[in-house]
Every structure is written in structure tokens, then in C-alpha cells.
Amino acid sequence: MRDVQEIRDEIYPPMVEGSHDYASVTDKISDYTLKKRTPFGWFVGFGIAFLIVQILMFTVLYLLITGVGIFGNNQPIGWAFPIINFVWWIGIGHAGTLISAILLLLNQKWRTSINRFAEAMTLFAVACAGMFPVLHTGRPWLAFWMLPYPNTMGMWQNFRSPLMWDVFAVSTYATVSLLFWYVGLIPDIATLRDRAKNPYFKFIYGCLAWGWRGSARHWHRYELAYLLLAGLSTPLVLSVHSIVSFDFSVAQLPGWHATIFPPYFVAGAIFAGFAMVLILCIPLRVWYNMKDLITDTHLVYMGKIMLATGLIVCYGYAAEAFFAWYSATDFEVYMMYNRMWGGPYWWSYWLLILCNGISIQFLWFKRFRESAFWLFIISIVVSIGMWLERFVIIVTSLHRDFLPSSWGMFAPTIFDFSMFLGTIGFFVALIFLFVRMLPVISIFEVRTLLPEAEVKRHGYDHEHGGTGSIGD
Amino acid sequence: MAQLFHRGANNIAKASLVLAVVLGGLAFFAYTYIARSSYLTGRYVEKQQPVQFSHRHHVGDDGIDCRYCHTSVETAASAGIPPTQTCMNCHGELYADQEYLEPIRASFRDNKPIKWERVHDLPGFAYFNHSIHVAKGVGCASCHGDVANMAAVYQENTLQMEWCLSCHRDPKPNIRPKSEIYNTSWDSKDITPEQQKEVDEKISKLRSKELLTSCSTCHR
Numbered sequence: 001m002r003d004v005q006e007i008r009d010e011i012y013p014p015m016v017e018g019s020h021d022y023a024s025v026t027d028k029i030s031d032y033t034l035k036k037r038t039p040f041g042w043f044v045g046f047g048i049a050f051l052i053v054q055i056l057m058f059t060v061l062y063l064l065i066t067g068v069g070i071f072g073n074n075q076p077i078g079w080a081f082p083i084i085n086f087v088w089w090i091g092i093g094h095a096g097t098l099i100s101a102i103l104l105l106l107n108q109k110w111r112t113s114i115n116r117f118a119e120a121m122t123l124f125a126v127a128c129a130g131m132f133p134v135l136h137t138g139r140p141w142l143a144f145w146m147l148p149y150p151n152t153m154g155m156w157q158n159f160r161s162p163l164m165w166d167v168f169a170v171s172t173y174a175t176v177s178l179l180f181w182y183v184g185l186i187p188d189i190a191t192l193r194d195r196a197k198n199p200y201f202k203f204i205y206g207c208l209a210w211g212w213r214g215s216a217r218h219w220h221r222y223e224l225a226y227l228l229l230a231g232l233s234t235p236l237v238l239s240v241h242s243i244v245s246f247d248f249s250v251a252q253l254p255g256w257h258a259t260i261f262p263p264y265f266v267a268g269a270i271f272a273g274f275a276m277v278l279i280l281c282i283p284l285r286v287w288y289n290m291k292d293l294i295t296d297t298h299l300v301y302m303g304k305i306m307l308a309t310g311l312i313v314c315y316g317y318a319a320e321a322f323f324a325w326y327s328a329t330d331f332e333v334y335m336m337y338n339r340m341w342g343g344p345y346w347w348s349y350w351l352l353i354l355c356n357g358i359s360i361q362f363l364w365f366k367r368f369r370e371s372a373f374w375l376f377i378i379s380i381v382v383s384i385g386m387w388l389e390r391f392v393i394i395v396t397s398l399h400r401d402f403l404p405s406s407w408g409m410f411a412p413t414i415f416d417f418s419m420f421l422g423t424i425g426f427f428v429a430l431i432f433l434f435v436r437m438l439p440v441i442s443i444f445e446v447r448t449l450l451p452e453a454e455v456k457r458h459g460y461d462h463e464h465g466g467t468g469s470i471g472d
Numbered sequence: 473m474a475q476l477f478h479r480g481a482n483n484i485a486k487a488s489l490v491l492a493v494v495l496g497g498l499a500f501f502a503y504t505y506i507a508r509s510s511y512l513t514g515r516y517v518e519k520q521q522p523v524q525f526s527h528r529h530h531v532g533d534d535g536i537d538c539r540y541c542h543t544s545v546e547t548a549a550s551a552g553i554p555p556t557q558t559c560m561n562c563h564g565e566l567y568a569d570q571e572y573l574e575p576i577r578a579s580f581r582d583n584k585p586i587k588w589e590r591v592h593d594l595p596g597f598a599y600f601n602h603s604i605h606v607a608k609g610v611g612c613a614s615c616h617g618d619v620a621n622m623a624a625v626y627q628e629n630t631l632q633m634e635w636c637l638s639c640h641r642d643p644k645p646n647i648r649p650k651s652e653i654y655n656t657s658w659d660s661k662d663i664t665p666e667q668q669k670e671v672d673e674k675i676s677k678l679r680s681k682e683l684l685t686s687c688s689t690c691h692r
Contacts, residue, residue: 149500149503149504150504151507151634152507152630152632152633152634153632153633153634154632154634154635154636154637154638155633155634155637193476202476203476206476206477210485211477211481211482211485
């Protein structure tokens, strides 16, 4: 006979390992920000990222001086790197929202140690994503034309255009994500305020904490606000990338005009997002010695979600091919044939299948799922695969127009790459700053995972030796 | 240990929330006014010309037709700015010894055109054609105001796109009989039954609103 504790640990593995109590959790997480000297490795990592940000700055400056001709997109491939990168980044953000909102509503306790930086990742990814639509016009100072305001042109935007829906979807998403992240940070910022020694930091954290004192009334309002924001964010996980997929599926172009697109894009977004969370948290938990807080169990769970969403994405690939054949439309059939075998970009399709379809099959096996190293490798492969997915969808659909006279090839320029690389540097630099300045793991939420936080039923627990909290 | 924040900080925090909304809203409304202000559009600002030329005197008092100087208004995109020779048709004789007409005579002598200040300056990306507007029955005054009563000409309207579109969306109120095109003081209430018939016919021949407001009608 196994005892209650053993079964319990199997069903609900402990999400905090080691012998932690309230005080040690608070000490550990807040010390990353307040006490620890900035590790040398931090300066190296941030320095490299910052240099890459300079590449972005140079590209943007050159873009503003020269114009959008510096990018490789041209007829018939009018959409290329800017929208590929936009969709790639915006997709990555989705895991953060899924972890923070949907897993909260589903009462998945394991979200608590990863939600904070997953949400930060969402925000930074949305910031990177937003750069592309704003900058690819070459006139970012006119970006406000996308907003409906009483302008002197006497015109409204074209509300029938999915690109317009994108503006609303992404700006709503950025706003709600920021609020959700910030509201969740307030109690922890108050902790930092109380613990900071430096008066300037104390003041800054004090301002950001909005006078949080941790009274019962504060907590009551906090819980309510957090739940409401979770409720607001939940539909966004599904809607934002559905709308991004409308950019393509509303157009009547073979390869884009498919009903499978919204769910297929959403699954792909969560897939890519979890890959990015793993890419970030695997080194983070090693460098910052956080294995007791971000446990192997967390990695296994994320691996499983990657496998599940990856399989949905593979279903999407299969459905695309099936519907191209089933449509019996010459253009659709040709598009799929051209994409898979006949065209000059056949390699990108099979590379995509290799990265997104084959690589995740390893996650069926415990050996790969439970190895941080293999999860890291697979996550990187998946990130590349998800970028290729957008490349395949956009470039191979556009480069063979209906008229053979309008066929063409896509040649990216160095600035296409430098802009993309630059946003990666921007993203990594922001992650480094975030890790240094704010509590990277939610202190107060992790404390609720501790045995100390469980309500004891004294009589029962003493008699039976268990904690009596199975199924709570 | 001293308190981190003064007691009043609570009020500052609360006020900042309200102020953010109020100031944001005010800034928004301020923008909508400033964007249409004469400061930005140049509306109602009298332009000083190199010669003291008065439209009120030449058109209002003397009754010279617009087309005497702006010769191409019925046939070309530009209404045309008269050459110095046009001025000299009269001023070779009239006030030929007046000091303030010296720039005209100098221009004529040296064969150098006068640098008139442009009052109505449309951006280069907007295509505007005077002749089609005149042919369809839009009078000078619809855009330029009552020039016959302006000593120094100023811009009567904002020339912003919303102003152009206000007429392109509903041109009917601005269609007038052919006889009154160049009468900048004409009041549409004075319309005669015959003129009304003419105007109705002109309106019936107008292009559709969709065509008139199509992007490439003005941005070619």
C-alpha cells in the first residue's frame, strides 16, 4: 500500500522543490534584484544584445533616410520579411497570455512560477512585432493614421480590411497584456520597495507599487482585478492570432484562402510561444540557480503542450494539402504542388515539416521530454520551423501569380536580415533588463504553492499523516 | 525610519489617474481644433504681395472679369497668373506715373516677371483642375470666397482634404448657373426659374458620388 502523500505527489507533483518556506522564497527571488551583485555574465549577455540593438537602430535610420526600397519585397512578393517577422513575433507572445490567463482560469498551479516572465516575454514580443508594421511603411511618424480619429482628411480607415482589424487586435492585446503583467507585479513590487536599501530604488518601487500595503481589502480588490483581466485576456489568446490569420485567409489567393487558417494559426502561436518560453527559462534557471522554483516538472508540462499544439499545427499542414486537392481547383492544386515539389522553394516546405513535424515527435518519449538539453534543442528547432512556416505561407503563395508573366522570385536584402536580427537583440536586451530589475518569478504566488500555505485540518491530518488536500 | 512618502502622496496618486484621463481627453480635443486652425491652414491670413494689388478695386469697383487676367481658367488645370503685360494694358496709361506701380514698370522694362505670392497652395500630390470645376458649374466663390470684395486676397477655406470631400460627397449646393460663375457676390437665393432649370440639368449630369470620391480622382 502506498500512502496518501506518495499518490498525491504523483498526481500533483510539487511545484517548488527543496526545503522552502515563505521567508526563503521571498529572500531568494527578491535577492536576484536587490542583493546579488550583477553577475559578470549578465553584462556580457546584455552587452551583446545591446550591440545587436544598434544594428536595429542603424537599419531603422537607413530605412528612414532611404525608404522602403532597402527591403527585398517587390512584386509579385509584395509581402515578405516584415510580415513574416511580425507574425512570428506576435505568435510567440501568445504562450505568455495562455500561461497567465487560461491556465489561471483552469486552476493550473504550475503556471505560477513561469507566468511572470512568460508575460514579460509576451510584452517584449509584441513590442518587436509592432515595429514591423509601423516601420515597413518607411514613414513611422504617420502610424497614427491607422487609428480612427477625427482627422482633417475627412476619411475613416477601411474597416473591411483585416489589416485594420490587426491594428485593433494587436493594440488591445498589448494594452491588456501590459495591464495584466503590471497588476500581477504590484504586490511583488511592494515587497521590493520594503526590502530595498537604496533610497532611489525604494522611491521608484514605491511609486510603482501604488501604495500597496497588503491589507485584506487590497488583496480582495487585487484578486478581483486579476480575475477580470484573466477573463479579458482569455479570448485574446484565440482572437488575436485568428485576426492575424485573416490578413491572409480573407485574401482570395491560393495558399492563403483557407478556412483552417484561424485555428491553425492560434495553435502555431501557442506552439511557438512555448518553444520561446523554454528557450528563455532553461538557461535562466541554470544561470540563476532556480531549479527549485522552475522544476523539471514545469519543463515536462511545457514539452507536452508543445507536442499537443505541434500536432494541431501538423494537422493544419495536412488539411491545407487535403483541401488543395479536394478543391479540384487548378490554381489550388498547382499552388500545393509548387510548394511541395515543383517550385523553387520546395526545400523550405520540407525544412518546415522537418522542424515542426518531425522534431516534436521526440517529445513522445520520456527521455527527451525530461531532458532540459533536448527540450532546448527542440525548442530552437521549432522556433526556426515557425518562422519557416510563415515564410512558406507568404513567399510560396505569392511568387507564382495567376499569370505566368507575373511570376518572380524573392531575394531578401541584408537589411531584411539586419532588421530581424535587430529585433531579436531588442527582445533579448529587454529580457536581460527585466531579469535584473523586477522579480522574475511571482513571489507571492509561489508562496501559495508551499506546504505552509495549505489549510490544515488538524484532527484529520494528525490521525492520518497526510496533508488532506488531495483534489483541492 | 521616516515614511517613504508624504501623507499627500495618496492624493497625488489618485489625482494622477484622473488627470491622465482628463488631460488625455483635452489633448485630443485640442488636437482636433489645432489641426483645423488658421495657424496651420493659413486660412483668413492676408498675403502681402510685391505690388499693392486690390481685387476689390479691379473686380468690385471696375468690374473687370476674372478671366481678363486668369485666362486659362476655363480650359486648363491652372487658372493662370497674368503676365506683367496684362497689367500694362491699362497701366501703361492709367496711373502711369504712380510710385507704387514702379515694380510693374520695372518688371516690364527688365522683362522679369513679378514674384506674386501664392495664396492657395495645394500639395503636389493633389490633382486639381480649374476647367472641369468651372465646366460643371462650380463658381469661383465656392472655393475662393467673395474675391470681388477682398482688398488683399486671403484663403477663404482650409484647403484640407475633408473640405474638398465635403463638396465631392455632395456637390449640389455648389452648382450655379453659367452666368453667375464669375460673380463672386452672387446669392443662390436670387436664382431665377430659368437658372434653376439650368442648374437642375447640370446636377443631373454630375458623376456619381463614388466616382467623385474615388482616390484616383484627385491622387493620380
